[in-house]
Structure formats: structure tokens, C-alpha cells
Amino acid sequence: MKRRGNGFVITILLLGILGFVTTVVSNPLWLLKQIVIYGAIAGIIFLIFRYFIKKRMGREYSAYSKAAKQSKRRFDVRKTRTSTVKNINQAKKAKANAIKKKKSQPSHLTVIEGKKGKKKNRAFF
Template sequence: MYNRTSFYIVLGLIILAGIGVTQSLVSDPIVFLQTIAGFVLIAAVIFFIVNRFYKANPMKQEQRSFHKAAKQSKKRFQTKSQPLTSKRSSVGSISAARKKKKDAPHLTVIEGKKGKKKNRASF
């Protein structure tokens, strides 16, 4: 019984909303279009703000990097486990492989002072 009443309430609200939108469109279409444009503009601003903060989450970047590394590792192990039955014979395929752009590494080497000796005072 509860489901039937909620269905009729929602149906009544939808019908009243349709009547209101139609009446507003017929009586003053310019104001109606301005109102709709305002709602769309506000929704777009909220969407971009939420999307901006969601993308700034460092955990998402780490997950993306992890999935990328896992995919590369899986691909490398699959190519090692397969026997090498055919070799490249065409020069075009070798040049195409050389032209393939590689991603920049996300890890950098920081030069230290390993080669320098410490200046120690002797007694």
C-alpha cells in the first residue's frame, strides 16, 4: 500500500511540474529560457569545481601510476615468456619501433656526495 501511495505522489508532482513549466514557457518564454540558462550555468560551475578538486586527489594519481606500471610489467613478462619464433626482417618496422615515444620517467636521480671524502680532523 505504501508503494502505491508514493507512486501517486511522485506522479502528481511530475504532472504539476510539467504544468508549471508549460505555463511559464507560454506566458514568458524569454524569462523561462533565462532561468533554464541560469540553472545550466550554475550546474556547470558546480560540476567543474567538484571535478577539479576530485582530480587533485593524490591517491587517484597514485592509483593511475600503479595501474600503468602493472600493465607495463604484465606486458614485459608476457613478451619474455613467449618464444621468439619470428624476427623482424623489414627496415620499416625497426624504424617505427625507434620512433615510438616513451613516457618520461617519474623517478629522478639526485646526485649526492658519494665520491667526496669527509674532511676529518686528525688528533
């Protein structure tokens, strides 16, 4: 049964390749025009879809993207720092400056209050 399915798929693929080669040889301008038309339609659909999805996400998506940008900037800063320091005094100053900068930046995370005081009903377990 697998042989019959594989043979069918191979036959369809061979016919598709034969049709493509025939079109390229006989009418390449028509093929190019079709590719451009389909690409333009796909691009328009993508832009419309992206516009409506971004609008639907609203405030939550903008907060997420802002947090992602902050995280990326923070990661880039860590990555670009030099790993060797020539002078110990320079290392101490850099550490002190880093602590000051870290304290001055507000956190982009928020605390979600839960139901910590409420006891679970154990009758259902």
C-alpha cells in the first residue's frame, strides 16, 4: 500500500516538473508575470494581516515589545563589555557605576497579586 502512495506522489511531482519546464521553454514571460502577481497578492495579504493583528494586540503587545527591547539592550550591553580589566581601581569604579545605574533604572516587571491567603478545598482531590 505504501508503494502505491509513493508512486502516485512521484507521478504528480514529475508531471508538475514537466509542466514547469514546458512553460519556461515556451512562454517564460507569462511565468514571470504570474510569479510577480502571486508575490504581490501574498505581500498585500501579509501587510493587511499584520496591520489587523497588531491593532488587535493593543496595549499588551506594546508592553511586551517594550520589555523585549529593554531586555535586548541589557543583553547587548553585557555582551559588549570587555572581559579583562587592566587596573583594579578601574574595575572598582566600573562596578560602582554599574550598581548606581542598576538602582536608578526602574524594573519593567510587574507583580501580580494572587490568592495566597485563600485555602484550597480538599474535598475535590
